[in-house]
Amino acid sequence: MNKFTALYADMIKTWEGHSAQYLNGVVSTLSLAFVATVIGCIIGLVCGILQTIPYSKKDNPFKKAVLWLIRIIIRIYVEVFRGTPMVLQAMFVYFAIPYFTNNTVRLDVIPTAYLVVSINTGAYMAETVRGGILSIDPGQTEGAKAIGMNHLQTMLYVILPQTIKNIIPQIGNNFIINIKDTSVMFIIGYTELFAAHKAIVGAKYVYFPSSVITMILYLALTVIASIILRWWEDLMDGPDNFDVATTDTLALTSGTYNYRGDKKKKKREKQQIDANTEREEKNE
Amino acid sequence: MSEVILQVNHLSKSFGKNEVLKDIDFSVKKGDVTSIIGSSGSGKSTLLRCVNLLETPTSGEIIYRGQNIETLKGGQSEYRSHVGMVFQSFNLFANMSVLKNCVIGQTKVLGKTKDEAQAEAMKFLEKVGMAPYINAKPHQLSGGQKQRVAIARALAMNPDVLLFDEPTSALDPEMVGEVLSVMQDLAAEGMTMLVVTHEMAFAKDVSNRVIYMNKGVICEDGTPEQIFGNPQKQETKDFLARFRSLSE
Numbered sequence: 001m002n003k004f005t006a007l008y009a010d011m012i013k014t015w016e017g018h019s020a021q022y023l024n025g026v027v028s029t030l031s032l033a034f035v036a037t038v039i040g041c042i043i044g045l046v047c048g049i050l051q052t053i054p055y056s057k058k059d060n061p062f063k064k065a066v067l068w069l070i071r072i073i074i075r076i077y078v079e080v081f082r083g084t085p086m087v088l089q090a091m092f093v094y095f096a097i098p099y100f101t102n103n104t105v106r107l108d109v110i111p112t113a114y115l116v117v118s119i120n121t122g123a124y125m126a127e128t129v130r131g132g133i134l135s136i137d138p139g140q141t142e143g144a145k146a147i148g149m150n151h152l153q154t155m156l157y158v159i160l161p162q163t164i165k166n167i168i169p170q171i172g173n174n175f176i177i178n179i180k181d182t183s184v185m186f187i188i189g190y191t192e193l194f195a196a197h198k199a200i201v202g203a204k205y206v207y208f209p210s211s212v213i214t215m216i217l218y219l220a221l222t223v224i225a226s227i228i229l230r231w232w233e234d235l236m237d238g239p240d241n242f243d244v245a246t247t248d249t250l251a252l253t254s255g256t257y258n259y260r261g262d263k264k265k266k267k268r269e270k271q272q273i274d275a276n277t278e279r280e281e282k283n284e
Numbered sequence: 285m286s287e288v289i290l291q292v293n294h295l296s297k298s299f300g301k302n303e304v305l306k307d308i309d310f311s312v313k314k315g316d317v318t319s320i321i322g323s324s325g326s327g328k329s330t331l332l333r334c335v336n337l338l339e340t341p342t343s344g345e346i347i348y349r350g351q352n353i354e355t356l357k358g359g360q361s362e363y364r365s366h367v368g369m370v371f372q373s374f375n376l377f378a379n380m381s382v383l384k385n386c387v388i389g390q391t392k393v394l395g396k397t398k399d400e401a402q403a404e405a406m407k408f409l410e411k412v413g414m415a416p417y418i419n420a421k422p423h424q425l426s427g428g429q430k431q432r433v434a435i436a437r438a439l440a441m442n443p444d445v446l447l448f449d450e451p452t453s454a455l456d457p458e459m460v461g462e463v464l465s466v467m468q469d470l471a472a473e474g475m476t477m478l479v480v481t482h483e484m485a486f487a488k489d490v491s492n493r494v495i496y497m498n499k500g501v502i503c504e505d506g507t508p509e510q511i512f513g514n515p516q517k518q519e520t521k522d523f524l525a526r527f528r529s530l531s532e
Binding site: 056058137139142143148150238242243244 | 336338340360361362363364365366368369371373374375376377378379381388389392393394416417419420421424434437438441
């Protein structure tokens with residue numbers, strides 16, 4: 001048992017000595033994961049739009065060739081960045097430019113880290129978005145085409161809003177994976193949480209206490225992230241009820257439609273009843 | 285002599301080796317309410333979808349107000365914005381409210397301002413009796429309500445001709461009436477309509493022209509009196525007889 005108290009004491013001591021370093025690590029981990037997930041999603045959405053441009057046999061050969069080329073390029077991009085370890089991609093990007101320019105040009109560590117994680121996430125998101133688009137009822141596309149929308153308008157106003165709602169869980173997956181996997185960026189010297197842990201361990205030889213602290217911090221980040229994502233999902237679902245906009249009192253009886261248990265409405269009704277009984281009691 | 289809005293010449297459509305439409309010719313004049321009837325698989329819906337280019341015809345041409353639609357400036361989208369379509373499965377935009385469904389096309393395709401578009405949308409939503417529900421999402425509505433919103437959405441684009449693809453086939457029996465009465469009002473106001481339907485009463489009483497399709501060709505084409513009262517072809521007689529025996 002006293003091993004645990006010793007561990008606790010060590011952890012407190014390590015935290016007190018290095019809290020700024022840990023928190024800096026948390027900030028750079030979170031900002032890298034967040035920005036890369038957002039950029040990755042944008043890459044995924046753009047790939048999704050490009051990949052689903054329809055063409056028919058009657059279209060001119062130039063258009064067909066361009067569309068074919070776009071699909072091939074996206075395909076290669078996805079396969080390469082999904083099929084190689086991110087830690088290697090980081091080194092690849094970081095050392096490629098100096099190699100070809102005889103060390104005269106060099107991309108800084110931070111831009112490299114953002115670039116690599118973004119395009120890596122983008123490769124996964126491209127497939128997620130494609131799947132999301134395919135999952136939307138073709139009738140939605142037909143409805144949009146039937147009122148004269150072109151492909152871009154159909155995608156922007158009708159298909160992608162529905163796709164995004166459906167793929168939020170997957171976006172959340174990617175965000176959480178990124179929070180953890182950005183730790184491989186220490187390879188090019190990006191100082192995020194894991195790098196902070198390594199530095200502290202190297203200086204103080206507190207291997208286990210620092211591991212526990214870092215574990216707790218990562219877990220806190222990911223749990224908070226999942227809670228926020230759930231909340232976002234609920235927000236995207238919109239309100240359960242709608243208000244009947246009318247001056248016609250007859251429509252009120254037939255119009256309101258409750259969808260799922262609406263807690264707020266029940267609360268309102270309860271308050272109303274309470275208020276009524278109160279009034280009645282006063283009258284008496 | 286009223287103006288010809290749509291002219292379909294030698295239209296054919298094959299899915300692989302299966303030839304669904306064979307050399308179809310017909311035209312739609314302004315103010316015509318044309319019902320297309322026929323048994324399942326006769327190509328009625330495919331014909332309508334080809335007219336709106338949701339299916340690409342294998343061959344043939346479609347002339348819209350004297351112009352081949354392949355040479356129209358704005359391309360397919362421009363053409364489709366003049367030809368409204370109401371689907372069997374409604375196809376309302378699931379991510380938008382009823383009002384937004386009727387506004388989005390006007391603002392994004394026709395380039396109207398939001399206020400103009402909303403006023404126009406309200407006009408048609410009132411016409412179909414759905415004005416109280418402007419804040420509802422499609423999944424909160426019944427089938428008949430959805431279809432009425434879909435009609436308002438199509439009308440809000442101010443189309444020259446409105447295509448209906450079995451608009452009542454996915455509805456519960458008690459909801460068929462509300463949709464048909466909206467369509468009847470439209471017909472009375474002179475809207476040009478092309479209706480694929482299994483509602484023989486509608487074809488007989490509301491439309492002024494009936495096309496009977498069988499096995500991918502137009503088998504018989506005439507006024508409701510001619511088709512229902514005095515059909516010339518044996519196929520038409522057989523088809524109508526099946527309906528009579530059911531209804532009696």
